[in-house]
Amino acid sequence: MIKLAHGSGGEKTRELIEKLFLPAFKNPILEKLEDSGRLNGIAITIDGYTVKPIFFRGGDIGKLSITGTVNDLAVCGARPKAIAVSIIVEDGFPTEKLEKIVSSMAKISREVNAPIVTGDFKVVSKGEIDEIFIITSGIGEIFYPSLGADRVSAGDRIIVSGPIGDHSLAIMGERYEVELPQGFESDCAPILKLVEAITQVGGIKWMRDPTRGGLAAALNELAKAINKEILIYEDSVPFRKEVLNFCEIFGFDPYHLASEGRFIAVVDKEKSEKILSELTKFPEGKNAAIIGEVREKSKGRVIVKTKFGGLRLLDPPTGELLPRIC
Amino acid sequence: MLGEKLKNIKVKRHLRFMEVCGTHTVNICRFGLRNLFPEEVELRSGPGCPVCVTPASAIKIGIDLALKNDKFVITTYGDMMKVPGPNGTLADAKAKGGKVFSVYSITEALSLAEKNEDLKVIFLAVGFETTAPASAWAIKEAKLKNIKNFFLLSFHKLVPPAMELLASEGTLDGFLCPGHVSTIIGTEVYKNIARKYKIPCVISGFEAEDIIFAMIKLIEMAENEAYDVFNAYKRAVKKEGNKVAQGLLNEVFEEVDSEWRGIGVIPKSGLDIKEEYADFDAKIAFNIEKEDIPENPACKCGEVLKGYIYPYECPLFGKSCIPEHPIGPCMISSEGSCAAYYRYGGRLKDD
Amino acid sequence: MCLAVPHKVVEINGKEAITELGGIKKKTRLDLLEDVKVGDFVLVHAGFAIEKLNPEEAREILDAWREIEEHQS
Numbered sequence: 001m002i003k004l005a006h007g008s009g010g011e012k013t014r015e016l017i018e019k020l021f022l023p024a025f026k027n028p029i030l031e032k033l034e035d036s037g038r039l040n041g042i043a044i045t046i047d048g049y050t051v052k053p054i055f056f057r058g059g060d061i062g063k064l065s066i067t068g069t070v071n072d073l074a075v076c077g078a079r080p081k082a083i084a085v086s087i088i089v090e091d092g093f094p095t096e097k098l099e100k101i102v103s104s105m106a107k108i109s110r111e112v113n114a115p116i117v118t119g120d121f122k123v124v125s126k127g128e129i130d131e132i133f134i135i136t137s138g139i140g141e142i143f144y145p146s147l148g149a150d151r152v153s154a155g156d157r158i159i160v161s162g163p164i165g166d167h168s169l170a171i172m173g174e175r176y177e178v179e180l181p182q183g184f185e186s187d188c189a190p191i192l193k194l195v196e197a198i199t200q201v202g203g204i205k206w207m208r209d210p211t212r213g214g215l216a217a218a219l220n221e222l223a224k225a226i227n228k229e230i231l232i233y234e235d236s237v238p239f240r241k242e243v244l245n246f247c248e249i250f251g252f253d254p255y256h257l258a259s260e261g262r263f264i265a266v267v268d269k270e271k272s273e274k275i276l277s278e279l280t281k282f283p284e285g286k287n288a289a290i291i292g293e294v295r296e297k298s299k300g301r302v303i304v305k306t307k308f309g310g311l312r313l314l315d316p317p318t319g320e321l322l323p324r325i326c
Numbered sequence: 327m328l329g330e331k332l333k334n335i336k337v338k339r340h341l342r343f344m345e346v347c348g349t350h351t352v353n354i355c356r357f358g359l360r361n362l363f364p365e366e367v368e369l370r371s372g373p374g375c376p377v378c379v380t381p382a383s384a385i386k387i388g389i390d391l392a393l394k395n396d397k398f399v400i401t402t403y404g405d406m407m408k409v410p411g412p413n414g415t416l417a418d419a420k421a422k423g424g425k426v427f428s429v430y431s432i433t434e435a436l437s438l439a440e441k442n443e444d445l446k447v448i449f450l451a452v453g454f455e456t457t458a459p460a461s462a463w464a465i466k467e468a469k470l471k472n473i474k475n476f477f478l479l480s481f482h483k484l485v486p487p488a489m490e491l492l493a494s495e496g497t498l499d500g501f502l503c504p505g506h507v508s509t510i511i512g513t514e515v516y517k518n519i520a521r522k523y524k525i526p527c528v529i530s531g532f533e534a535e536d537i538i539f540a541m542i543k544l545i546e547m548a549e550n551e552a553y554d555v556f557n558a559y560k561r562a563v564k565k566e567g568n569k570v571a572q573g574l575l576n577e578v579f580e581e582v583d584s585e586w587r588g589i590g591v592i593p594k595s596g597l598d599i600k601e602e603y604a605d606f607d608a609k610i611a612f613n614i615e616k617e618d619i620p621e622n623p624a625c626k627c628g629e630v631l632k633g634y635i636y637p638y639e640c641p642l643f644g645k646s647c648i649p650e651h652p653i654g655p656c657m658i659s660s661e662g663s664c665a666a667y668y669r670y671g672g673r674l675k676d677d
Numbered sequence: 678m679c680l681a682v683p684h685k686v687v688e689i690n691g692k693e694a695i696t697e698l699g700g701i702k703k704k705t706r707l708d709l710l711e712d713v714k715v716g717d718f719v720l721v722h723a724g725f726a727i728e729k730l731n732p733e734e735a736r737e738i739l740d741a742w743r744e745i746e747e748h749q750s
């Protein structure tokens with residue numbers, strides 16, 4: 001039976017991909033399980049958006065749907081060229097809301113120079129879906145082809161482009177009725193400029209945007225793919241204090257929170273400082289940090305070195321994020 | 327440094343302590359404190375996780391109710407959602423279309439009932455003395471506001487009776503007592519246990535320094551045969567505890583014999599709703615019968631919870647039993663002993 | 678065993694308060710405590726303040742530690 005957890009980007013999602021989709025659709029491009037499929041100099045990607053609430057601090061489902069797609073292309077070293085969208089709304093959905101969402105989509109699409117060239121719109125009976133779903137597909141031109149988990153080797157450094165988890169907090173803050181500080185926003189934004197800048201430096205081997213499942217999901221996926229150990233220095237991970245405090249209150253693991261405008265890059269050790277300094281030139285990259293390294297150990301797992309010097313296994317998220325009493 | 331101080335204490339004999347509370351287990355692992363204990367001192371993990379000790383039958387009751395009637399809504403703390411029972415987890419029941427919601431606070435469940443008179447909102451309540459007063463409050467509030475569609479399914483448990491059971495076995499030399507349970511029950515309860523079973527008790531906070539300090543104190547008391555209680559968490563724990571919360575518990579609940587998963591029935595260790603508030607008792611409203619559900623015989627949770635063995639001594643630990651596929655309850659809750667050892671465990675060597 | 682985090686009370690309306698931990702403000706019930714004031718620090722568990730923190734005792738670890746030192750020297 002399919003459960004919510006199967007769609008959460010965690011271990012269950014991976015299981016379903018490995019057991020159902022991969023065998024059924026078997027082909028060498030899909031098998032790489034990257035954010036976009038890459039073939040002959042182009043990359044193609046698709047994603048469905050069902051975020052609740054549809055308007056949140058720092059964005060809405062429209063902004064998210066275009067951003068997510070262009071970011072999926074960017075982490076595959078591709079510049080978006082064109083976007084296709086499908087919008088499904090529930091009977092009775094307010095026109096003003098739809099207008100707002102569409103204008104956010106248009107804005108981001110212009111910003112990254114990726115026109116929305118085709119689309120589809122459907123209305124379903126009330127209750128069949130929750131307000132609105134958006135499915136976005138993008139096609140991009142690959143400008144940095146030398147990416148892939150197979151290029152990652154021991155000694156490589158792990159970089160994140162900024163604080164992680166702000167998007168989840170902006171979303172979950174509403175669900176848990178917390179009041180966030182003035183100006184706290186989702187990180188939802190295109191990352192293309194930053195990716196372009198660091199690819200100029202070179203030495204980048206693998207990139208991923210830590211969306212659903214957060215750092216924990218992305219890093220575990222990489223560790224399993226390369227069958228090596230990833231060590232994360234807890235002190236260096238740039239979580240914002242609001243994110244950490246929110247997690248402490250409700251019992252969430254900050255490594256499981258999602259970002260929609262950040263990326264993880266695994267880079268050559270020699271180039272890591274230069275790449276970091278490129279990133280920090282951008283306002284959205286000013287908190288970028290080297291957070292860990294790849295280690296030569298034949299165990300596909302992620303270890304966190306805690307502030308107290310202890311070691312902890314970072315397991316992949318196993319489903320929905322749930323608040324805890326203990 | 328405090329840590330070195332602890333490490334260098336000369337201990338005359340082997341001492342076996344127990345941390346009762348799961349948060350202590352996690353923090354001891356997380357802060358890597360085990361390396362700081364003198365060699366003769368061992369600290370075993372106890373039954374201090376309300377999730378781990380909630381019987382499998384509780385999960386089944388919740389699932390069955392959720393699937394029986396689409397007007398029934400099961401609400402519970404997030405911790406309970408993924409605990410496996412004989413017919414799956416509450417999260418599974420949700421996937422099958424049952425109305426199951428996890429909440430951060432029982433107040434959410436109460437307002438759900440208030441806003442949806444056509445639904446019957448059942449709160450599956452777990453937790454120790456720290457959590458139970460909120461349940462007592464919710465029942466009183468429901469009565470006050472005449473909310474007739476809110477019900478509590480109480481699996482609340484009390485910590486001291488379990489400690490007494492473990493102390494009576496005579497294998498322990500001291501207890502690291504749970505800080506947050508103590509904010510409610512105060513310090514005197516432990517004094518009785520300490521005297522009766524000749525076992526020192528130290529109430530500890532949750533920071534690394536708190537725990538180290540409490541351990542130093544515990545070793546000192548054990549060595550001096552000081553069978554008493556020491557409050558090392560005075561900033562939060564008062565001698566008399568939280569009188570308002572105690573009053574609420576007494577008003578709404580009565581002490582009953584209660585089953586602890588993996589341990590068995592412990593006399594007077596659970597809380598059931600008093601007759602006066604029977605209208606809000608889900609066990610009565612929905613005619614719930616107690617059911618015995620055998621555990622997977624290979625799971626050694628009972629022995630882990632009683633401190634007989636360390637989690638890694640269970641043959642399934644880290645093999646067929648891991649957090650993604652838990653066999654026993656101790657592997658599920660993030661504060662469960664097996665999960666804590668698995669995630670932070672001594673098995674991770676930084677070589 | 679029971680997650681409880683210190684929050685600062687920033688606003689009180691009857692038995693409901695707004696409490697804050699480092700920029701995160703949320704609703705907290707005060708039904709389990711008497712005479713809580715704005716500015717107090719409380720331990721919050723599952724949405725309820727379960728105890729006031731006593732600022733004078735906050736340095737207890739350090740003080741007690743000093744005591745041990747003196748005791749032994």
Ligand code: SF4
Nearest residue numbers: 326348375376661678
């Ligand atoms: S779930 Fe966590 S806090 Fe609760 S009893 Fe288990 S270990 Fe302790």
Ligand code: SF4
Nearest residue numbers: 626627640647654664
């Ligand atoms: S490792 Fe698993 S099976 Fe063994 S005692 Fe722990 S929970 Fe039970």
